[in-house]
Amino acid sequence: MAQFYKPQARTSQPQRLTDQLVVELDHQGRGVVRTPKGVKFVAGALPTERIAITVQGKHEAHLDRIQTSSTQRIEPPCAFYEQCGGCDLQHLELDAQRAHKQQVVIEMLAKFAQVEAQQWLPPLTGDAWNYRRRARLAVHYDAKRHQLKVGFRAPKSKQICVIDHCLVLAESLNKLLQPLQQLLPQLALVKQLGHVELIEFEHQVVVLLRVKQWPDEQDLNQLQEFATAHQVSLWCESDQQLAPLVANEPLSYRTVGTSISCLPTNFMQAHRQLSEQMVKQALVWLDIQPNEKVLELYAGSGNFTLPLALAGAQVTAIEGVATMVEQLKANAQNAQVSIEAFCCDLEQPWHRQSWRQDGYGKALLDPARAGAPHAIHEVAQLQPQRIVYISCAPDTLARDAKVLKEHGYQLKQAQVVDMFPQTHHIEVMTRFERE
Numbered sequence: 166m167a168q169f170y171k172p173q174a175r176t177s178q179p180q181r182l183t184d185q186l187v188v189e190l191d192h193q194g195r196g197v198v199r200t201p202k203g204v205k206f207v208a209g210a211l212p213t214e215r216i217a218i219t220v221q222g223k224h225e226a227h228l229d230r231i232q233t234s235s236t237q238r239i240e241p242p243c244a245f246y247e248q249c250g251g252c253d254l255q256h257l258e259l260d261a262q263r264a265h266k267q268q269v270v271i272e273m274l275a276k277f278a279q280v281e282a283q284q285w286l287p288p289l290t291g292d293a294w295n296y297r298r299r300a301r302l303a304v305h306y307d308a309k310r311h312q313l314k315v316g317f318r319a320p321k322s323k324q325i326c327v328i329d330h331c332l333v334l335a336e337s338l339n340k341l342l343q344p345l346q347q348l349l350p351q352l353a354l355v356k357q358l359g360h361v362e363l364i365e366f367e368h369q370v371v372v373l374l375r376v377k378q379w380p381d382e383q384d385l386n387q388l389q390e391f392a393t394a395h396q397v398s399l400w401c402e403s404d405q406q407l408a409p410l411v412a413n414e415p416l417s418y419r420t421v422g423t424s425i426s427c428l429p430t431n432f433m434q435a436h437r438q439l440s441e442q443m444v445k446q447a448l449v450w451l452d453i454q455p456n457e458k459v460l461e462l463y464a465g466s467g468n469f470t471l472p473l474a475l476a477g478a479q480v481t482a483i484e485g486v487a488t489m490v491e492q493l494k495a496n497a498q499n500a501q502v503s504i505e506a507f508c509c510d511l512e513q514p515w516h517r518q519s520w521r522q523d524g525y526g527k528a529l530l531d532p533a534r535a536g537a538p539h540a541i542h543e544v545a546q547l548q549p550q551r552i553v554y555i556s557c558a559p560d561t562l563a564r565d566a567k568v569l570k571e572h573g574y575q576l577k578q579a580q581v582v583d584m585f586p587q588t589h590h591i592e593v594m595t596r597f598e599r600e
């Protein structure tokens with residue numbers, strides 16, 4: 166066989182630097198330092214601090230030591246802070262976290278859209294701990310050692326950080342962590358387990374098991390016992406089906422003025438208090454007039470749709486997931502409001518859609534992180550007088566704000582929603598008006 170020369174892999178000493186000044190926080194909550202070798206992003210560092218770092222790759226560096234510390238630094242309260250990839254801003258005072266999030270949005274809007282909000286309202290805030298009503302737990306089963314790891318993923322890694330208590334999780338979910346760690350290794354399905362979700366609904370807690378094969382008789386008995394002992398509903402999801410194994414009553418969550426029934430796999434805002442506050446703010450900003458036509462995009466199961474309809478709007482709601490559209494229609498019927506709902510991929514051209522019409526006075530968009538790269542052009546062409554755009558990603562918001570600006574919209578008001586305290590994730594509401 167032919168042999169080829171193979172150069173030895175280069176090994177270089179890790180580059181260590183001391184006395185580096187952190188000049189700002191980036192949108193992922195990392196400290197920014199300008200070293201002689203270029204800008205480096207350092208997780209855990211805060212502006213004004215002087216730090217010692219080890220350069221890791223082209224853009225990142227590891228925080229070795231804090232030489233002088235920020236006055237905004239606090240002791241991270243979580244025991245898993247060092248290993249878990251979750252709450253990466255808990256070393257920063259809460260007010261400073263919120264101010265930072267607003268600043269990130271201001272800078273992104275200025276940089277990528279040359280847009281400035283005419284008014285920033287103070288952030289919408291709620292509980293900063295024990296607020297998450299939904300969590301996806303990663304699981305890994307080591308068949309040789311018969312060991313199961315249940316927890317959250319470590320940052321940028323497939324490693325699982327095993328946790329038995331999470332400070333941002335709702336207490337009703339927290340208290341299931343240890344019992345689940347005991348139950349799951351006893352089940353035959355442990356080898357087929359993808360992940361586990363814990364979800365707090367209005368009247369019950371759901372444990373959702375993502376499996377490759379449906380549980381056998383013996384597993385079903387054990388799951389039944391677990392559900393009774395811990396007063397939870399148990400659901401299973403495989404590629405073929407989603408069904409309750411042990412269910413109490415229909416699942417629902419509260420929105421303004423009514424409840425939304427849904428499936429455990431449907432989207433639900435992470436923070437119960439802030440979900441409702443956000444809907445209230447959208448109602449204020451949209452200032453619905455009787456029988457006004459409102460186009461709602463990325464509608465989910467109706468979190469905004471129903472309150473808008475109850476306020477007197479004629480809502481046309483669009484959502485891409487068919488089960489959520491069905492749920493939305495049923496929810497409207499239960500709330501005795503009349504709406505129109507359509508299942509449609511909003512990122513495809515709209516010209517064949519019956520609901521693509523003039524006459525919408527207002528529009529509400531609440532897209533996922535990808536924003537609305539196509540839909541924003543379409544909605545701007547329909548020229549509603551007012552657009553409320555809710556975003557969970559300031560970079561895609563800035564991109565879409567630029568399109569609105571080009572269509573003659575001005576950003577009148579903006580407001581950070583503190584939906585994900587202790588983490589770098591940002592939720593923001595914006596109100597655009599056509600000139």
Ligand SMILES: C[S@@+](CC[C@H](N)C(=O)[O-])C[C@H]1O[C@@H](n2cnc3c(N)ncnc32)[C@H](O)[C@@H]1O
Nearest residue numbers: 432463464465468484485510511512531532533
């Ligand atoms: C952030 S959630 C908001 C849902 C809802 N407004 C709420 O508050 O519960 C975004 C929604 O957009 C939907 N979605 C994402 N991409 C879509 C697309 N290309 N077309 C239509 N819907 C989409 C998702 O299924 C999800 O329900």
